[in-house]
Amino acid sequence: MHELALAQNIIETIHQAVPPETWKDVRVVRLQVGTMAGVVPDSLQFSFTALVSGTPLEEARMEIQQIPFVVECETCGQTSTNDTGISCCGECGSGNTRIRSGTELQVVNLELEDVQEEAV
Amino acid sequence: MSIVMIERKVLQKNDEIARRNRALFFSHGTFAINLVSSPGSGKTSILERTLEHLKGELQVAVIEGDIQTDLDARRIASHGAPVVQIVTHGACHLEAQLVEDALSNLDLAEVRLLIIENVGNLVCPANYDLGEAVKVVVVSTTEGDDKPLKYPAMFRNSSVLLINKIDLLPYVDCDLERLRKNALSINPGLTIFETSCVSKQGVKEWCAWLRSKIFFVSRS
Numbered sequence: 001m002h003e004l005a006l007a008q009n010i011i012e013t014i015h016q017a018v019p020p021e022t023w024k025d026v027r028v029v030r031l032q033v034g035t036m037a038g039v040v041p042d043s044l045q046f047s048f049t050a051l052v053s054g055t056p057l058e059e060a061r062m063e064i065q066q067i068p069f070v071v072e073c074e075t076c077g078q079t080s081t082n083d084t085g086i087s088c089c090g091e092c093g094s095g096n097t098r099i100r101s102g103t104e105l106q107v108v109n110l111e112l113e114d115v116q117e118e119a120v
Numbered sequence: 121m122s123i124v125m126i127e128r129k130v131l132q133k134n135d136e137i138a139r140r141n142r143a144l145f146f147s148h149g150t151f152a153i154n155l156v157s158s159p160g161s162g163k164t165s166i167l168e169r170t171l172e173h174l175k176g177e178l179q180v181a182v183i184e185g186d187i188q189t190d191l192d193a194r195r196i197a198s199h200g201a202p203v204v205q206i207v208t209h210g211a212c213h214l215e216a217q218l219v220e221d222a223l224s225n226l227d228l229a230e231v232r233l234l235i236i237e238n239v240g241n242l243v244c245p246a247n248y249d250l251g252e253a254v255k256v257v258v259v260s261t262t263e264g265d266d267k268p269l270k271y272p273a274m275f276r277n278s279s280v281l282l283i284n285k286i287d288l289l290p291y292v293d294c295d296l297e298r299l300r301k302n303a304l305s306i307n308p309g310l311t312i313f314e315t316s317c318v319s320k321q322g323v324k325e326w327c328a329w330l331r332s333k334i335f336f337v338s339r340s
Binding site for chain 1: 124126132133213215269274276
């Protein structure tokens, strides 16, 4: 249940990325979350919604792109993917592997609604 | 609509503080480990056996993380080791900031080994770098042999696995070979020790591993 703490970090990241007068214009915050990042997307979204409620960010919704867990084998050169987090090669079974993706946890970008500029 | 690119890790702030902690450990020649497990696996007991085994040989300090109480810190203090208790008041993991704050109460000058005992939890502490050299995960035979498959992130992020309560093996439904195989399928690079805090089996081997790492760190 550290999703609440993570959601707080995401809000701080938004606060640092754009000036306070634009917080109310943030419509989407896009995240990449690896399937093996140890984070439950639904809990993260729930926490985020709960924290921004009643704040200038309350119009922002979270879009999470899940990144598959991909293992690259140094022995046979194949890449394989699984939902279990097993790091051994899915093709040849070798333990000599590198994890290519699936542990990400990052804020990618924000989408802001353009406010009508007053004509000068 | 306009897009503002960010591309920032959610835990970047934690990771930056962890880097500061790591630099501090390096500058003092201190080998720091982050001891993690579910509640009741025997982290504090292993710590006590480790302190007993290394007593008089090298200076060990401890940071204790608990949700509530300073019971563990008192247990450690009775062994004469410098100890700082972090009470998280409900938070389920330690963060780098809490460790940095705790470090202001420890003189690392003579400390060769710092053991940070995390909050008992196999989920959240996996995400938080504290600045340690290695994570050491403890799993006890009473928890069953499927723990690594159920909590893969923690086993993937650890360098060492201590299979504790090995003396209870005859009495519990835990297949040791399956436990090893499961752990190595998640993380083929794990170094594994079998320990018992009652019979003290494996404590010597575990401490020999620690000693080799400490020797390397304090000379680099």
